[in-house]
Amino acid sequence: MSVTNAQNAKNDDDASRRPEPPEPVLRPDSGVEKRRNLGVGSFILLGVGAFVFLFPFYYMLIGSLQTAPDTSIFGAFPNPANITGANYVQINESINLFRGLLNSGIFTGGVIFFTVVFGLLVGYALAQMKFRGRGVVFGMMLLVQMIPFQLLLIPLYVMIVRDYGLADSFLGMILPFAINSTAVFVFRQYFLQLPSTLFEAARIDGASELRILWQIAIPLVRPAIVTAVLLTFIGPWNEFLWPFLVTKEQSLQPLAVSLANFISNIAGQAGNPFGAILAGACVLAAPAVALFIFFQRQFISTNIGSSVKG
Amino acid sequence: MSLRSSSGNPVTGKPAGGTADRRLVPRKRKNFLGPQPLGLLFSAPYVIYVLAVLAFPLGYAVYISFHDFFFTAPRVKVDRPFVGFDNYITVLSDPAVQRSFLNIGVFMIINVPLTVGLSLLLANALNRITRFKTFFRLSYYVPYVTASVAVVGVWLFLFQQNGLLNTGLGPLAPAPSWLVNSWLAMPTVALYVTWKQLGFFILLYLAALQNIPDELYESASVDGGNKWVQFWNITVPGVRPASVLVTLLATITGANLFTEPYLLTGGGGPDGASASPVFIMYQRGLLQGNPDVAAALGVVLVIGVLLIALIQKRLVGGKED
Numbered sequence: 001m002s003v004t005n006a007q008n009a010k011n012d013d014d015a016s017r018r019p020e021p022p023e024p025v026l027r028p029d030s031g032v033e034k035r036r037n038l039g040v041g042s043f044i045l046l047g048v049g050a051f052v053f054l055f056p057f058y059y060m061l062i063g064s065l066q067t068a069p070d071t072s073i074f075g076a077f078p079n080p081a082n083i084t085g086a087n088y089v090q091i092n093e094s095i096n097l098f099r100g101l102l103n104s105g106i107f108t109g110g111v112i113f114f115t116v117v118f119g120l121l122v123g124y125a126l127a128q129m130k131f132r133g134r135g136v137v138f139g140m141m142l143l144v145q146m147i148p149f150q151l152l153l154i155p156l157y158v159m160i161v162r163d164y165g166l167a168d169s170f171l172g173m174i175l176p177f178a179i180n181s182t183a184v185f186v187f188r189q190y191f192l193q194l195p196s197t198l199f200e201a202a203r204i205d206g207a208s209e210l211r212i213l214w215q216i217a218i219p220l221v222r223p224a225i226v227t228a229v230l231l232t233f234i235g236p237w238n239e240f241l242w243p244f245l246v247t248k249e250q251s252l253q254p255l256a257v258s259l260a261n262f263i264s265n266i267a268g269q270a271g272n273p274f275g276a277i278l279a280g281a282c283v284l285a286a287p288a289v290a291l292f293i294f295f296q297r298q299f300i301s302t303n304i305g306s307s308v309k310g
Numbered sequence: 311m312s313l314r315s316s317s318g319n320p321v322t323g324k325p326a327g328g329t330a331d332r333r334l335v336p337r338k339r340k341n342f343l344g345p346q347p348l349g350l351l352f353s354a355p356y357v358i359y360v361l362a363v364l365a366f367p368l369g370y371a372v373y374i375s376f377h378d379f380f381f382t383a384p385r386v387k388v389d390r391p392f393v394g395f396d397n398y399i400t401v402l403s404d405p406a407v408q409r410s411f412l413n414i415g416v417f418m419i420i421n422v423p424l425t426v427g428l429s430l431l432l433a434n435a436l437n438r439i440t441r442f443k444t445f446f447r448l449s450y451y452v453p454y455v456t457a458s459v460a461v462v463g464v465w466l467f468l469f470q471q472n473g474l475l476n477t478g479l480g481p482l483a484p485a486p487s488w489l490v491n492s493w494l495a496m497p498t499v500a501l502y503v504t505w506k507q508l509g510f511f512i513l514l515y516l517a518a519l520q521n522i523p524d525e526l527y528e529s530a531s532v533d534g535g536n537k538w539v540q541f542w543n544i545t546v547p548g549v550r551p552a553s554v555l556v557t558l559l560a561t562i563t564g565a566n567l568f569t570e571p572y573l574l575t576g577g578g579g580p581d582g583a584s585a586s587p588v589f590i591m592y593q594r595g596l597l598q599g600n601p602d603v604a605a606a607l608g609v610v611l612v613i614g615v616l617l618i619a620l621i622q623k624r625l626v627g628g629k630e631d
Contacts, residue, residue, distance in 0.1 A: 041537075042435035046442075049432050050449040052505070056464040057452060059474070063467055071473050122356040131349030132342065140360055147364050148612050149566060150588055154595050154605040155367035155374060162381055179359050209348045238457040240569045241588075245596065256459040263463065263573055274467045281460035292455045296448055 060285070064088070064278035087275035088283075094276065095262050097283050100255030103170075104284075107243065107254050108236040110174040115183045115232045116225060123187025124213050128199050141188075144181045152176065157245055168249045177236055183228035190224035191217060226298045230291070237288055255284050371605050379602035397606035407607060410578075410587045411614070413496050417586075418564045418618075420500035425560045426553060429508050433515035434545055447516075451509030458506060462573045465502055492583040495575050499584055503570055507563060511556050518552035519545070550626070557622045565615045568592065587611050 059076060063069065067084045091097065125131070126138055156176050166172030194217065202212045218225075240256050247253045253261070259280040343350060375397050377390045401407050436446055453461060468475050469488040476483035484491055488498045526544045535543065546553075567586040571578055578585030587607060595604025 039439050042438045045435045046432065046439065046446045050446055053453055053509070054449045056461060056468065057456075059468065060461075060464045063464070069467070071467075071470070072477055073474070076474065118355040118359070121352040125346075125349035125352035129344075129346035129349035129352065131344035131347050133353075134344070134349060137353045137357060140357065144360055144364055147368060148562065148615065150591065151371045151608045151612050152364065152367045153588070153591060154601050154608060155370035156363075157596065158374070158379075158381070158601060159367060159370070163385075175363060178363065179356055181360075184356065209346060209352070213352075234455055238455075238459075240457075240459055241592075245592075256457050259463075260459045260569075260573055263459070263466070264576065274463075274470075277463040278467060281463035285456045285460040288455045288457065289452055292451065293448060296444065 057285070057289075060278050060281055063274060064282050066275055067272070069272060069274045087272060087279035090271065091262070091276040091280040091283075094266055095250070095255075095258040095280065097255070097280070099251060100253065100258045101283070101287075103252055104237060104254040104256065106170055107173050107239075108233060110170060111177045111180070111236040112229055112232050114174070114178040115180040116228060118179050119184040119187050119228060120213065120218060120225075123184050124191050124217055126188045127191030128194070128196055128217070129209065138188075141181055141184055145185075153241075161246060166246070168247055168252050170252070172246045173243050173254075174236075176242055177239070180228075180232045180235065183232050186228050186231065187221070187224055190221040194220055223298060226295060230295055230298060233291065234288070255280075259284055371608055374602055374605040375609050377602060379605070381599055381601065393602075397602045398610065400603050401606045401610060404590075406582055406585065407587070407590055409582050410585045410590045413582075413584060414564055414567065414586055416496045417500045417503075417567065418561060420497055421504050421564055422557055422560045424500075424504045425508065425511055426556055428504070429511035429556065430515050430546070430549065430553070432508070433512045433519060434541065436512065436516060437519045447513075450512050453506050454509035458569045459573065461506060462502075462570065465574060469498060486580075489575050490580050492580045495580060495584040496571075499567075499571050499574055502574065503563065503567070506570075507560070511560070514556060515549060515552055518549040522548035554623055554626050557626055558619050561615060561618055561622065565611055 062076065062078060064087050065078075065083050065085070066075070067082050067086065069075070070079070070082060088097075122137065122141075126134060126141075160172050160175055161167040164172075166175070198216065199212055202216055203209075207215075236254075238256065239254075240260055243254050244257045244260065247257060250258060250261075259277070262280060263277055376392060376394065378393050378396075379390055380388075382388050432450065436443065436450075439446075466489070467473060470476075471487040471490075473487075476487060484494055486492075488494050522544065526548070527540055530540045530544055566588060568588040571584040571586050572589060575584040578589050588611075591604040591607050591611075594607065595601045
């Protein structure tokens with residue numbers, strides 16, 4: 001935001017150099033001066049917002065560590081006498097946390113793998129290769145993003161679970177999400193930014209398209225791969241409905257599904273049900289939150305904007 | 311935009327490369343598929359995937375909704391007679407379905423304006439500050455990137471009968487608590503979803519705000535327009551295309567609602583007050599074995615979303631874009 005700063009500073013200079021107009025005396029809070037003061041209101045608004053957004057996560061952690069659920073106001077503060085790790089042990093006995101995380105990882109990893117491999121191919125082709133039907137493929141990619149999942153729910157269930165017998169399998173879980181069109185769009189946008197002369201030169205030198213993609217294009221768009229992985233990650237890691245329909249066998253369920261089953265079926269029988277639920281929630285939330293804090297620079301508004309603006 | 315021009319050329323089949331390309335690829339046969347026919351091969355996996363996993367089921371859904379369809383063992387051939395609009399009549403005369411559409415209406419009335427208003431307000435504030443930007447941005451998208459199942463746990467804890475929220479409210483706490491109260495269950499779900507998704511919409515608006523030239527604000531402030539005048543006359547019209555998108559996406563979120571009411575209110579409770587159409591689809595189609603009725607519900611739902619989207623585009627979109 002240094003650009004805006006510089007502009008503001010320049011603006012202030014201009015204002016001070018100008019001959020004093022009569023108005024500012026009447027309206028001391030208007031004009032450029034006002035614009036600089038706006039920060040305070042924004043800060044208060046953002047601060048309140050940040051509290052509302054972050055408090056449930058803090059409360060999730062505190063609640064997961066309490067021996068007995070304390071829902072009084074004081075329960076929101078850590079109390080050493082009431083802290084325990086027992087909830088994590090308890091939830092791990094009901095649903096195998098490690099197995100759940102592993103399943104979530106395989107499911108998410110599979111989706112990311114297909115998205116990146118086939119997305120890079122089609123993204124590169126759309127951006128830098130001229131072939132008959134390119135417009136059709138591009139139009140298709142835009143249309144796909146508008147297909148509503150509610151309409152696909154029943155036929156996909158009939159096809160994948162009933163006709164192909166892929167229930168309780170990772171392939172059945174992955175298939176409806178295998179290629180994320182939003183990520184394909186991100187790849188295409190990044191490949192478009194590369195000068196086409198670069199690729200023409202390589203073609204003249206006799207490099208095959210696959211080699212150009214692998215040795216020239218992909219190394220230049222690494223940030224796109226990180227962005228696409230992050231965008232793709234959220235979907236399957238957080239997805240509940242589809243794997244819930246496909247997996248009935250507990251040992252194959254992603255953590256989101258087994259935790260949801262715990263919430264709706266088993267929690268009532270547990271000694272400290274909320275403690276156990278919150279402990280499971282922390283385990284499910286931690287990888288995604290950690291990943292996004294670590295890669296937050298790549299997950300910025302322009303990427304999101306370019307991926308959905310069309 | 312560059313998007314259109316780059317995709318526009320190949321449709322006509324004329325390579326944009328001009329003379330240089332023709333010299334490099336002398337054979338006519340190759341020219342028919344364009345200078346780099348390998349592009350077709352590169353696109354093939356994606357195209358096949360879209361046709362097999364998205365386009366075909368889309369048509370299949372409509373087929374199922376017009377036939378007497380039921381589950382069989384794999385590869386068993388059975389007669390599935392065409393029944394016309396029977397499934398649609400069954401669905402539309404079902405009181406539970408009517409209730410679910412009413413519920414989703416309540417959801418949208420709360421969720422859509424809140425989402426648009428709050429995300430624009432917060433994005434605008436975020437755009438104006440220079441310090442702690444990263445911290446604020448991070449805190450807003452933490453709920454968005456976290457699994458709904460995980461945060462549902464905290465909300466259950468916060469909003470239960472003797473939860474922190476009711477303790478804080480004291481005598482003001484609602485008598486049947488939030489999620490078991492037939493008047494408050496759906497609004498609570500709507501609040502939850504607004505909170506959960508807001509980060510994504512804030513990022514969308516942030517991207518849109520970058521497109522408003524700073525000079526507009528400068529000239530407005532020189533003319534003596536205060537913060538509110540600037541917000542209403544520059545920011546709001548400036549991000550109108552984004553607003554159309556945000557309302558559309560928020561509507562789609564509402565139509566796709568399943569996980570949140572399923573877990574927060576134990577599957578549509580109390581007494582169907584928070585059942586969503588997708589939940590009814592799951593219930594009728596997969597639990598009760600009537601995929602044809604569920605498919606018809608899906609078609610009705612999608613047509614409904616399209617109609618609402620059209621109306622919204624008229625209202626929010628105005629003449630622009």
